Amino acid sequence: MARVRTGVRVVGAVLAAVLGASLAGCSSTGGKRAEERAKAAEAGRPAVSTPRWTFAMVTHAGDGDTFWDIVQKGAKEAAAKDNINFVYAHDDQAQQQAQFVQNAIDQKVDGIVVSLAKPEALKDVLAKAVKAGIPVVTVNSGSAESAAYGALTHIGQDEEVAGEAVGTELTKRGRKKAVCVLHEQGNVGHEQRCAGARKTFGGTLENLYVEGTNMPSVQAALQAKLQADPSIDAVLTLGAPFAPTAIKAKEVAGSKAEVDTFDLNEAVARDLRSGALGFAVDQQPYLQGYEAIDLLWLYRYNADVLGGGRPVLTGPQIVTGAEAAKLEEYIKRGSR
Amino acid sequence: MSAAAPADERLAPTSLVRRLLGRPELGAVVGAAAVFVFFSFAADSFLRASSLSTVLYSASTIGIMAVPVALLMIGGEFDLSAGVMVTTSALLSSMFSYQMTANVWVGVLVSLLVTLAVGFFNGFLLTRTKLPSFIITLGTFLMLTGLNLGFTKLISGSVSTRSIADMEGFSSARALFASQWNIGSVTLKVTILWWFALVAVATWILLRTRAGNWIFAVGGGADAARATGVPVVKTRIGLYMGVALCAWISGQHILFSFDVVQSGEGVGNEFLYIIAAVIGGCLMTGGYGSAIGSAVGAFIFGMTSNGIVYAQWNPDWFKFFLGAMLLLATLLNAWVRKRAEAK
Numbered sequence: 094m095a096r097v098r099t100g101v102r103v104v105g106a107v108l109a110a111v112l113g114a115s116l117a118g119c120s121s122t123g124g125k126r127a128e129e130r131a132k133a134a135e136a137g138r139p140a141v142s143t144p145r146w147t148f149a150m151v152t153h154a155g156d157g158d159t160f161w162d163i164v165q166k167g168a169k170e171a172a173a174k175d176n177i178n179f180v181y182a183h184d185d186q187a188q189q190q191a192q193f194v195q196n197a198i199d200q201k202v203d204g205i206v207v208s209l210a211k212p213e214a215l216k217d218v219l220a221k222a223v224k225a226g227i228p229v230v231t232v233n234s235g236s237a238e239s240a241a242y243g244a245l246t247h248i249g250q251d252e253e254v255a256g257e258a259v260g261t262e263l264t265k266r267g268r269k270k271a272v273c274v275l276h277e278q279g280n281v282g283h284e285q286r287c288a289g290a291r292k293t294f295g296g297t298l299e300n301l302y303v304e305g306t307n308m309p310s311v312q313a314a315l316q317a318k319l320q321a322d323p324s325i326d327a328v329l330t331l332g333a334p335f336a337p338t339a340i341k342a343k344e345v346a347g348s349k350a351e352v353d354t355f356d357l358n359e360a361v362a363r364d365l366r367s368g369a370l371g372f373a374v375d376q377q378p379y380l381q382g383y384e385a386i387d388l389l390w391l392y393r394y395n396a397d398v399l400g401g402g403r404p405v406l407t408g409p410q411i412v413t414g415a416e417a418a419k420l421e422e423y424i425k426r427g428s429r
Numbered sequence: 430m431s432a433a434a435p436a437d438e439r440l441a442p443t444s445l446v447r448r449l450l451g452r453p454e455l456g457a458v459v460g461a462a463a464v465f466v467f468f469s470f471a472a473d474s475f476l477r478a479s480s481l482s483t484v485l486y487s488a489s490t491i492g493i494m495a496v497p498v499a500l501l502m503i504g505g506e507f508d509l510s511a512g513v514m515v516t517t518s519a520l521l522s523s524m525f526s527y528q529m530t531a532n533v534w535v536g537v538l539v540s541l542l543v544t545l546a547v548g549f550f551n552g553f554l555l556t557r558t559k560l561p562s563f564i565i566t567l568g569t570f571l572m573l574t575g576l577n578l579g580f581t582k583l584i585s586g587s588v589s590t591r592s593i594a595d596m597e598g599f600s601s602a603r604a605l606f607a608s609q610w611n612i613g614s615v616t617l618k619v620t621i622l623w624w625f626a627l628v629a630v631a632t633w634i635l636l637r638t639r640a641g642n643w644i645f646a647v648g649g650g651a652d653a654a655r656a657t658g659v660p661v662v663k664t665r666i667g668l669y670m671g672v673a674l675c676a677w678i679s680g681q682h683i684l685f686s687f688d689v690v691q692s693g694e695g696v697g698n699e700f701l702y703i704i705a706a707v708i709g710g711c712l713m714t715g716g717y718g719s720a721i722g723s724a725v726g727a728f729i730f731g732m733t734s735n736g737i738v739y740a741q742w743n744p745d746w747f748k749f750f751l752g753a754m755l756l757l758a759t760l761l762n763a764w765v766r767k768r769a770e771a772k
Contacts, residue, residue, distance in 0.1 A: 123596040124530030157578045157588040157693030278748070301738070306694055307701075308687055310734065313487035317738040320483060321474040334589070334691055341686070345609075345616045346479065359592055360689060427587050 128425075139176035141394075146204065147178040148389050149197035150382070152233070153210035155185040159334065160356060160378050164232070166427055167382030168206065175390040187214035194218045197227075204228050204389035206382075209235020209242075210282070216242060228392050230385045233378075234282055236404040245392055246400045248384045250376035250408035252282045256289020258409040259353070259374055260298075263327055266371065268351065269296040271327035272318060276305030276335055283331050286355065290329065303335075311335060312342045319346035327351050333358035333373070340369050357412065362424050365417035373417075376408030379428045453710035454722030456762030460708065461729050464758060468732060472739035479614045480739060486616075488731030489624040492724050493679050494698075495705035496627045497671040499723035500635070502706050504668045505648035505715025506562040508551065510569035511672050512698035517573050518544040518680030519690045520581055523590040526598075533598035541677050547573070548673025552666030574696060581692035594688040606678070607686035620682055624724065627675065631720035644668065648715030705730055708759050710766070729758050 150168050154161030165181055172179035180202065182193040187210070195218050197205050205222055209215055212235050222229050223243035231239040231247045239247035263271055271294060273287035291298045301318050303311040319325055319342060328339050328350050336354035343350055351371040354361060356378075364370040384405070391397040399405055412420065423429040449455060468475045475481075494511055501508055518540050526536030547569065555565050578588065585591055593599060608619045635641040643664045646654035655661050684690055707713065708729055709722030733754040742750060 118532035118535045118598075120526070120530055120532050120597040123593060124526065125528050126530040128591070155693060156574070157581070157691060159587065159589050159691065162582075162588045306696055307698055308683060308691075308694060309490040310487060313483055313490075313731070313735055314738050316483040316486075317480065317735040320477065320480050321472065321739045321741060334689070337689075338687065345483070347614055358589075358689075 148204040150206040154183040163378040164382035167379035171383040171386035187211035206385040212238040247404040252285035253289040255409040256286040260290040260293030264295040268327040315342035319348040456765035457725040460758035468736035489620040492727030494702040495723040498702040499706035509566040514676040516695035519684040544677040548670040552669035603685040606681040
């Protein structure tokens with residue numbers, strides 16, 4: 094027992110020391126205080142007096158995905174404005190995603206927003222929703238299947254078109270040999286992006302698959318690729334978190350390649366501004382969530398439909414250093 | 430016994446060759462040599478110094494964790510929470526520093542304490558409940574995965590942490606955990622030093638200290654060990670805290686080299702650590718293995734995963750090649766060990 098008590102005393106002493114240090118060892122730069130100082134209070138209030146409808150959003154997002162977090166934020170803010178009770182569920186397993194849609198139907202929601210990463214798995218349950226008279230809007234992936242499955246509108250970026258924009262931009266920048274870094278093996282959207290880029294790119298473009306959940310291995314694999322082939326003059330990452338890693342890999346490998354990326358985040362904006370990144374392709378995830386909810390509301394309120402049966406594109410928008418400075422504030426608050 | 434009795438065969442001098450053949454990491458070394466030779470021919474750029482430094486970096490990020498995981502396996506246990514614990518540790522120091530607007534070092538210290546507490550929790554629960562480590566650490570794995578996401582979202586409002594690169598103490602912490610040296614075209618990362626140091630310390634513990642004997646004894650048979658006075662509980666808790674300590678080191682490396690941490694990272698990496706330890710000669714049943722072996726295992730892993738890229742093989746088959754190489758290395762390892770034991 095004596096030993097245990099000593100242990101407790103030691104732990105207590107260490108904790109006290111740390112708390113003391115945390116009070117004394119404050120940082121005068123950065124941190125939450127700086128954020129709070131900068132941030133003005135913004136409260137979302139409904140702008141309309143329509144009944145409080147319930148809209149459900151079910152996506153194929155994995156846990157802890159930055160991109161989907163922004164989509165969700167857009168949807169939430171539109172819901173607050175439109176006086177909507179917003180329900181969100183997500184699972185990267187298609188079967189579970191279908192189950193969540195079924196749950197929404199069971200709850201007799203007034204509208205459903207769904208992403209169709211694995212369209213086949215959601216076909217039946219979407220038919221059920223349509224039969225139950227619930228309006229459906231699809232977002233992000235599934236532009237080809239959306240109308241056939243009875244959705245009012247599809248809001249998202251056509252991955253192939255986005256890839257083509259990248260290919261054109263790379264050609265314009267005089268690049269000859271590019272690597273497309275795929276961080277999720279088997280993701281159809283990723284393949285389409287690289288394929289689209291290959292189509293319009295004047296040079297050659299190779300695919301490189303990396304372990305997206307393990308950042309050091311992403312860096313090592315990319316380093317290896319750049320060391321193996323010094324003629325590579327462009328690296329294209331498909332997600333914002335991988336862009337700074339690609340820059341590091343390039344520096345270590347001593348490569349002269351230009352790094353470009355899909356999607357935005359704080360680090361990407363900073364690197365765009367400093368010139369470490371060439372350009373970023375934004376598909377405006379905030380808009381995908383926001384528009385989906387707003388369009389459901391418009392349909393309920395005014396029977397409005399957008400797109401005329403064709404997908405409504407939220408991208409690609411090519412962002413370079415000049416625009417990045419302007420967007421940085423929005424990126425910091427998590428809406429770009 | 431009288432002096433005339435036949436000499437104890439255990440005391441007989443053994444030749445260097447025999448002693449080498451008895452080492453657990455021998456098979457792994459042969460396997461590593463085979464993989465090395467293979468990629469030297471298959472990939473033109475593999476043998477360049479800059480390429481080898483990339484391979485070493487890749488190996489070190491696995492290797493730092495493979496060392497305590499190997500020790501734990503010698504002690505007869507698993508830790509499935511090791512992969513996410515690395516992420517937990519990185520998230521903790523980043524978020525604590527940011528939210529408290531504290532010097533980065535304060536966050537680093539808090540993270541060390543909490544990570545060690547998680548290791549203690551694993552070991553304590555294991556010894557108290559007598560449940561298999563598979564269940565206990567699977568529980569911890571799931572809880573940590575959930576906490577990583579839940580807390581990060583609750584605190585920073587998004588799924589990744591805020592950048593702490595502009596905060597006080599960041600540059601000195603980066604120097605310790607994520608610095609690098611350029612020697613000509615070669616970039617050496619500090620993780621390689623951490624890795625070598627950990628292997629040296631672990632080897633010393635295993636072969637030269639009483640604690641090392643305890644680890645082997647506990648892994649060989651806990652009941653027998655307890656009967657001979659080995660502090661089984663203390664040893665096991667210590668082993669889990671060792672995993673936690675190294676998870677902290679790896680976590681800080683990830684934080685200070687990428688300055689923003691995604692809360693979903695780390696899942697699945699625990700298997701890489703176990704794979705490295707197993708290739709390096711640790712038995713799945715405990716009681717046998719070495720820290721050097723785990724380093725060789727991590728090195729094989731680093732060579733394979735990067736060698737495939739250097740060889741410029743069709744990336745569609747990446748995972749297949751990786752699996753096949755690992756399997757071959759392990760089979761070769763097992764074969765060499767069997768030959769060695771037969772002598």
